[in-house]
Amino acid sequence: MKVSYFKTNKAAVFREWRISRSWWLGIGVLSLWAPIFNVIAVIENLKWGTVSQSVFWYALVPALYGFHSFSSVMLPSSHFHAYSDPIISAVWVLIAVIIGVIPWATDRSTDGIYSALSAPIKRSEMIFVKFSFGLVIVLGIQLFRGLLLILLNSWAGAPIGWNLFASWWLTNTLAMVVAMTTALFLASIMKAWFFAALSSLVVLSIPFAIASFLDEVIHYTSSLWVAPPPFASMAHVPDPFGWLRALSPIFWTGEAESASGSQMSMQIYFSTGTHFLFMAGWVWIFYLSWIVVVLLLAIRLFRGIPAENLTDFFFYPSMWKWGMGAISILLGYILTNGSSFIPHYGMVFIILFLLYTIIIFFIVRFLIRLYWRIRKE
Amino acid sequence: MTVNVIETEDLIKYFGDKPVVNKVNLKIPEGTIYGIVGPNGAGKSTLLKLIIGYYWPTSGVVRVKGKVCSRDDASFRQTIQLVSAEWGFFNSFRIRELIRYYGLLYDRFDQTRCSRLLNALELSNKSRVRSLSLGMKTQLRLALSLASRPSVLLLDEPTNGLDPVVKRQFLQLIVQEAAVDGTTILIATHHLDDLDRIADGVAVMHKGQLIASETMESLKTKFKEIQLVLPSGIPDSIRKLPDIISIQQKGNYYTITVNSSLEPILGLLQEAGALHLEVTDLPFDELFLKLMAQEGYSRESLLL
Structure with missing residues (x-):
């Protein structure tokens, strides 16, 4: 018998839309906050007298900012407000993560996953349909935000150039898709959607935490080095991690504060268009690669999960340890350095960071064990 | 086929x-x-x-x-x-x-x-x-x-x-x-x-x-139940037949469960003077339990 795959796909799409539509509606309502966020960004930065730049920064950061190598941090600290903008960016990252997690959360809560796995729907189709829905929602939100950005910039008397606008739109859209795909991937291998969302934030921020940690170590131990060569070259060790920071949009606040006094403003980069495009191009390639790799990984792993494991908290038991470690590091980082209000104290920070991480690791482990004990009883 | x-x-x-x-x-x-x-x-x-x-x-x-x-x-x-x-x-x-x-x-x-x-x-x-x-x-x-x-x-x-x-x-x-x-x-x-x-x-x-x-x-053909009246009682020669699974008695009234072709047993019963011979099918749950008993499973182990 000839099997119509196209028809099966349509069934998977219909099913996905039907079981998650109220959630998608919720996300749509949530995105209506966009104008409020945008206005806050402008009003906050009016105090600094840099309306148009602030709007632009709010829109473009964090992607490009995160792409700088660590040892050559250059920041326009005088051009944007360090507190409101990061929060606004973080909201969109969070929304992207929720978009990635929703399709799995609804599938689990309705038990629809069981009948789907015994229907003529391939597992890869399930993942792909969920990704496609997430993509459509992100694109919708970004179109809305883009329109608002144009309107706000016009209102502020500094219309944004189309080339910069396109760069902003593409960079931010890809950044949201990166966050959404990462969340979708983790939710496909975990049963508890909340932990999948939390772990996504960890995965998206952990490269920054690692880079920051190494940077701190090198910076605060440099005085102990005996001679510049060959140790001076060690200052560039964290550089590759700087690339990964492109995935850490929620953690650029602290750096903005700490890097004041940089020799060169980011503004210079943007005035030299070639350099900007070069950097942005790398960001886009990096983001696209991340999306493709994570999506393929999600399909590959989900196809390998036996149905009986779908009832486990983590479908892969070994992920317990990884998840706990990652959550601990994130919380440790947030408590020691995640807020711009906490100043850096060099080695004290490093020790505190490690101490917090260890403590939090044990607290998280205790809570998870407690959860399982209560569940068993 | x-x-x-x-x-x-x-x-x-x-x-x-x-x-x-x-x-x-x-x-x-x-x-x-x-x-x-x-x-x-x-x-x-x-x-x-x-x-x-x-x-x-x-x-x-x-x-x-x-x-x-x-x-x-x-x-x-x-x-x-x-x-x-x-x-x-x-x-x-x-x-x-x-x-x-x-x-x-x-x-x-x-x-x-x-x-x-x-x-x-x-x-x-x-x-x-x-x-x-x-x-x-x-x-x-x-x-x-x-x-x-x-x-x-x-x-x-x-x-x-x-x-x-x-x-x-x-x-x-x-x-x-x-x-x-x-x-x-x-x-x-x-x-x-x-x-x-x-x-x-x-x-x-x-x-x-x-x-x-x-x-x-x-x-259903494997197991049958024979109900009969036999005033003189069932002779030992019939009781010892390997195809007889069980015999239940209430006075002169007997219920015999067998698992082979009926003809030889019916012949022997008639020779022994059986009255009101009646052959019936077993209900499915009984058939199931008999089959299981034959496979060596006790009634208790098969409680459904």
Whole structure:
């Protein structure tokens, strides 16, 4: 018998839309906050007298900012407000993560996953349909935000150039898709959607935490080095991690504060268009690669999960340890350095960071064990 | 020639280190209604889920219509469906949305047949699934599955939650509709009386193993009950016959259960002066227990 795959796909799409539509509606309502966020960004930065730049920064950061190598941090600290903008960016990252997690959360809560796995729907189709829905929602939100950005910039008397606008739109859209795909991937291998969302934030921020940690170590131990060569070259060790920071949009606040006094403003980069495009191009390639790799990984792993494991908290038991470690590091980082209000104290920070991480690791482990004990009883 | 629509070959499924299905070799002929019976935890539901590819076998093979079911191929599920009361069923959907979903999902979905079945069950297209009782949900699932015209329909405890009247209608519906397309039906249940009326054959599972598989016809001819009056008592020569399974006595009235051809025993009884000889079929639950006793399983170990 000839099997119509196209028809099966349509069934998977219909099913996905039907079981998650109220959630998608919720996300749509949530995105209506966009104008409020945008206005806050402008009003906050009016105090600094840099309306148009602030709007632009709010829109473009964090992607490009995160792409700088660590040892050559250059920041326009005088051009944007360090507190409101990061929060606004973080909201969109969070929304992207929720978009990635929703399709799995609804599938689990309705038990629809069981009948789907015994229907003529391939597992890869399930993942792909969920990704496609997430993509459509992100694109919708970004179109809305883009329109608002144009309107706000016009209102502020500094219309944004189309080339910069396109760069902003593409960079931010890809950044949201990166966050959404990462969340979708983790939710496909975990049963508890909340932990999948939390772990996504960890995965998206952990490269920054690692880079920051190494940077701190090198910076605060440099005085102990005996001679510049060959140790001076060690200052560039964290550089590759700087690339990964492109995935850490929620953690650029602290750096903005700490890097004041940089020799060169980011503004210079943007005035030299070639350099900007070069950097942005790398960001886009990096983001696209991340999306493709994570999506393929999600399909590959989900196809390998036996149905009986779908009832486990983590479908892969070994992920317990990884998840706990990652959550601990994130919380440790947030408590020691995640807020711009906490100043850096060099080695004290490093020790505190490690101490917090260890403590939090044990607290998280205790809570998870407690959860399982209560569940068993 | 009999074509087996479902075949399993040394099928094994472990959950952890426990074998839930253990070396099951099952053959279900095309167009038949077969029952899988066994106590709770015998592995009936797991076997059905292995057949539809929901669970992956630890080892062994499942063939549906001669085709080996692989984990990467969902297309064979166009011809096979599982109705399980255990699984949640799109509670937020309206019935018309479910019809649309099944229509998109299954190539052979028959809209007219679906409407006819839903009318027979007095289900409105506008109703939400969550507003239906457990029994109605099961009937709805069955109607949608039958409308998809599968070659093989797997039913896991389908009569759970149905009252006796609805249960009878439900079973009748299965028989009627299965006859239309020649659908092969495999029913896992521990309600033996469900199978008595409709099944062509029965497979018995115990602790993950298939311990017997018989057609109802052979099962019914295998065991017969003879009721008679014998004033002089049953002679020892008859009592010691190997084909006599049990003899129950109430005064001069005897009930003898036998598992061979009746003629020689009836002859001997008549020679001994038996009066009012009557041969009857055993009810299915008794047949089942006798079969199990013959396989060496006690009545207690098979409590369903």
